[in-house]
Amino acid sequence: MRFAFTKCHGSGNDFPLIDARAIDLSDADWARVAIALANRDGPVGGDGILLLTAGDADTDFGMRMFNSDGSEAETCLNGLRCTARAGFEALGIKTARVRLKVSRAEVAHVADILPGVYGVETRAGPAATDPAAVGVRMAMPAIDAFIPGLPSARAFTAVAMPNPHLVTFVDRVDEAELVALGTWCEARPELLVDRANVSFVEVRGADLFVRTHERGVGLTDACGSAMAASTFAAGLTGRVPFGIWTTVFNPGGRVRARAEAPADGAIVTIQGNATFEWDGEGDVDLESGIASELVVTRRRDDEVAAWKRVRSD
Structure with missing residues (x-):
């Protein structure tokens, strides 16, 4: 099956983005598309795939991420x-x-971060610390606390x-320690049967x-x-006050973020880039989960260059 997509990234988190509003595939097929297109050894690569989906009575459009x-x-x-940028442009x-x-989630197009860097604000949440919501098998919420069994x-x-x-x-990120703990979580231990994202924060x-x-x-x-x-965790633990903007860095770039206290709704607002790098088409064999026959139909070198200026700033 042939797919048209845009290779994009937010703060270095990169994906092939597909307008799937008129594409009817099963979840199993979309999983195979993700494995094929996001394969770092394949012709595209990414952390996953994004799907722009149709809205409903309560939303303008939807997003799925595999x-x-x-x-x-x-x-x-x-x-x-x-995905918000794609939805804005489509509608x-x-x-x-x-x-x-x-x-x-609520999304809005905001002023460019720097010239040529498309900006989007997202409001998501409420964040929650209830163990059932997080999927961790423990009696009480963990807030800056040792987790038995971890x-x-x-x-x-x-x-x-x-x-x-x-x-x-942490005082300093130890990537080997982070990977070891993340790998342990990936094995679906009884403590975290749905797995978890693990972050070390300086x-x-x-x-x-x-x-x-x-x-x-x-x-x-x-x-x-x-x-x-x-x-949000920095606010809960008193490291960064709730209700103020802070800059959050990562190896891929940076965003501006603001968390509201639980009493104020526990919403987290993020402002950051939505960079489109290039558009292309490719075949995906839904049986083998292999991508091939990639054709780049449009390059967006000006956006790529603009984002490089942000990273070097």
Whole structure:
């Protein structure tokens, strides 16, 4: 089956984005498309695929995100910015309510971060710390606390965004330690049968640096929901005040984020890029899950260059 798509990224979190509003495939087939197109050894590559889907009575359009292993995520806030841009351009609008897998989000086109860098604001949540929402088998919420059964002596905050996150604040990120713990979570232990995203976070003055082992992806340059969960966790633990803008860095780039306190709704707002790098077409064999015959139909070198200026700033 042949697909047209846009290769895009939000803060370095990269995806092939497909306008799927008129494409009828089963979830199993979409999983195979994700495995094929997001394969880093294939012709496209990505952290997963994004699908722009039709809206309903309550939303303007929808988004689905399948990870590179074929699993479907509840949300992807970096991907949401890219999908929002596609929805804005398809419908000729600048704000929208978006249907996600198990929640809704508000999105808006905002001023360019720098010249040539398309900006989108997303409002997602409410964030939750209830163990059932996070999917961690423990009696009480974990807020800057040791989690019994987790193979780590660090204190974690468990947050649903609505996908599950374990956030710990560190003096310095140890990637080997992060990967080991993330890999343990990927094995679906009894403590976390639905797995979890794991983030190690450095507080750098008023800013945060987030490094994430993403569920279904592995160590990633960026994870938007992890940046949101980390900002919320920083507020819960008093490291960054609720209600103020902070800059959140990751290896892929940066965003601006603001978390509201639980009493104020526990919503997390993120402003960041939605960069379209190139448009293309490719074949996916739905039996083998292999992509081939890639053709690049349009390059967006000006956007690529503009984002490079952000990363070097």
